[in-house]
Amino acid sequence: MSKVLVFIEQRNGIIKKASFEAARVAADIAGKTGSEVEAVCIGDEVESLEKAGNFSVPAVTHIKNKDFANYSSSAYASALAEHAQGASATVVVFANTSMAKEFSPLVAANLDAGLAMDATAYQVDSTSFIVTRPVYAGKALIDVKITSPVKVLTLRPNVFNPGEPSDLKAAVTVKEVTNADLRSKVIETKKAEGKLDVAEADKIVSGGRGLKGPEHFTLIEELAEELGAAVGASRAVVDAGWRSHSEQVGQTGKTVSPNLYIAVAISGAIQHLAGMRSSKYIVAINKDKDAPIFQVADYGIVGDAFEIVPELIKEIKKIK
């Protein structure tokens, strides 16, 4: 029987949430193609791997080595490719995180597999494997058909609903490996202290040039904190040096699809809209009623951000 593998990503021994979205998709693909599904985690000590079962994946292989505690693109790619080959896997699924974006193509090249990155939909049966993915930062979509015997697929985080977890626990098999290909290795991780990243956040509050100066981003930060949201920024304010590039949303920044995106004093240049238009709910606050941001917003307030945002913070505090 052919096999669908899903990569379970851990950092510091903790599984990433997006991996469970991928698990559910992998199980679905296995069902539709008459295959078995198996999760694969690479790491040293990892917590709660049996949880893959909650998301319809009954078996987990934990590829274990003390050198796998930290990510290494070369070590992870060769370990996963070797396992995929041994298991005669026909599909390998990843969540499209920073880690998987880097090493999933290494796995694909190693397996001579066709790959589709950052998928937002799929249509799969035993004869055809079609994937939809955004291109031009979401200004267009393409449907592609992967025709190679082995296929690698990465899924945009936050798009596929992992659904309610069941009580099912996966059987975890530990596979100790002795040699790790450590040609490249992480020697240090620098955390941006206490900050949520726009690429992972479920809510984002972004500010634009209409805020007039970097000091006024305190308003954005305050609103974001109240909502438990990440802070984003338009290209104009990043180019002006007000905010770091890691916060930039748009075609040359990050493409995001949170449940809630609040654009404050952002007019909505085409490259910005491209990066956030797939958000589930978009709120726009802008003085200019003709600003293009209102064309993609679900809810808009035409008004001065300096008046609206403090009021919004106050109202949100009330309901908490």
Place this chain on the structure above:
Amino acid sequence: MKIVVCVSHVPDTATRINVSGDGKNIDSTGVTYIVNPYDEFAIEEALKHKEKSGGETYVVSLGGDANKETIKKALAMGIDNGILLKDDSYRDSLSVAKALAAEIKSIGADLVFFGKQSVDYDSSAVGQLTAELLGMPLISVVVDLSVEGSKVTAEREIEGGKEVIETTLPCVITTQKGLNEPRYASLKGIMAAKKKIIEEKPALAVANYVELLQMKRPPAKEAGKIVGTDVSAVPELVRLLREEAKVI
């Protein structure tokens, strides 16, 4: 030391994208093409590395004749040699990588740069695929890089921070905004580039594993509602977010 930069030729990010008549590509009427923005950081880093440690630089691009514009821009910035791997047809990421890897191997590169993704197909995969095909280690989305002898240390962006990675030459690096400030081509550079000959050869023919069925516009978003035009609209906005959207 041989340093290779792979570049792509893409529509300007300010471009409105319309789908062409055959439903498989964009309508290029009136579209301005530019050097892929992330590739400019790759070109700059190659030039900086040559200035520091010497060597010979190459720019390689796969595509049609139009890609010569992008190659010329890299030459004008100071890259020594330009190579166009000609192919006008659609290619998937892996078949692009196979053609690039074959060329890079024949050059005998020690250090290879890519932009972290091209802003047309956005796969963010060709650099990594090429690295694996070449058997070289890879570091992607790099915002800080140091090469001392054969030791390479790079910082790359990840969710909520950065990670520092060590590897050795030869290797492949994909570049992210923040790594450097790409230089403008000087007049002297532009004149010198005019004298440089771009070497043209057919791209290695390989099968595609990923077939493009169709390109389409994303579903149009329904126009939303303007909740109000001053602070008095805020309570209603909060109510909508809570009761209708259920996001707060």
